[in-house]
Amino acid sequence: MLLHFTKMHGLGNDFMVVDLVTQRARLRDEQIRRLADRRFGIGFDQLLVVEPPRDPDMDFRYRIFNADGSEVENCGNGARCFARFVRDQRLTHKHEIHVETAGGPLTLLVEDDGQVTVDMGVPRFDPAALPFEADEDRPRHRLEVDGEHLEIGVASMGNPHAVLRVDDVEHAPVARLGPAIEGHPRFPRRVNAGFMQVVSPHEIRLRVYERGSGETLACGTGACAAVACGIRQGLLENPVTVHLPGGTLQIEWPAPDAPLRMTGPAERVFDGRVALS
Numbered sequence: 001m002l003l004h005f006t007k008m009h010g011l012g013n014d015f016m017v018v019d020l021v022t023q024r025a026r027l028r029d030e031q032i033r034r035l036a037d038r039r040f041g042i043g044f045d046q047l048l049v050v051e052p053p054r055d056p057d058m059d060f061r062y063r064i065f066n067a068d069g070s071e072v073e074n075c076g077n078g079a080r081c082f083a084r085f086v087r088d089q090r091l092t093h094k095h096e097i098h099v100e101t102a103g104g105p106l107t108l109l110v111e112d113d114g115q116v117t118v119d120m121g122v123p124r125f126d127p128a129a130l131p132f133e134a135d136e137d138r139p140r141h142r143l144e145v146d147g148e149h150l151e152i153g154v155a156s157m158g159n160p161h162a163v164l165r166v167d168d169v170e171h172a173p174v175a176r177l178g179p180a181i182e183g184h185p186r187f188p189r190r191v192n193a194g195f196m197q198v199v200s201p202h203e204i205r206l207r208v209y210e211r212g213s214g215e216t217l218a219c220g221t222g223a224c225a226a227v228a229c230g231i232r233q234g235l236l237e238n239p240v241t242v243h244l245p246g247g248t249l250q251i252e253w254p255a256p257d258a259p260l261r262m263t264g265p266a267e268r269v270f271d272g273r274v275a276l277s
């Protein structure tokens, strides 16, 4: 069969977006891995799938698959592209779109300037929410990685994040520590590893080694998790501008029990069709 898709990105975090409301297809893990390959396939960090909602109060079901084929709970940059896609495809005319994900509900707000603001829900820090093996919830956890004693913050944005503060993201050992943190045994379902440089209380620089995809040019949930951990550690104050290699996100988290909001762009690159074997 021929599957229609749209290639999109949020600050260079790139996606294959598929409408399974008007199309029917089942994508197996190995098909996703092949399609994700940047030489043998289309090439993407994540596959985003639009499906009809299970909950009648929601507008769509939003499913996310990493390049390694693993299905995950949330994708922040993908959520902005999802909102742009469903409106461009005329699957909805709404400006406020409610979607269900494996990590919980999200509200997507398409702004007049084309930017998208996502209500990402309330960050969770209890280790069981990630999951992360630790005896209690605390702003900083000690983690021994590759012979080094690190101090990390942990947060769930529906998906799990570990955040390590560094002096200079340019020279942070992302290639070495990223995979070691991602696959650390204390994270039974692996983890996204963020490397955060604090520029000021309202500004950070961030690189993220993503679970299931490697280092990406941007990570929306990673930006949210870094800000949440930074505010909780007393390093940051609401709102925070997050500079990632692919561009900048604005994050607001006005109070610990308030939802966290992320605002940024969503770009279409091309439409295509692919034969599914």
Ligand SMILES: N[C@H](CCC[C@H](N)C(=O)O)C(=O)O
Pocket: 013, 045, 046, 064, 066, 072, 073, 074, 075, 076, 077, 078, 159, 160, 192, 210, 211, 212, 213, 216, 218, 219, 220, 221, 222
């Ligand atoms: N790699 C992530 C999913 C994609 C998150 C990222 N692309 C974003 O924008 O939030 C995970 O395994 O939880």
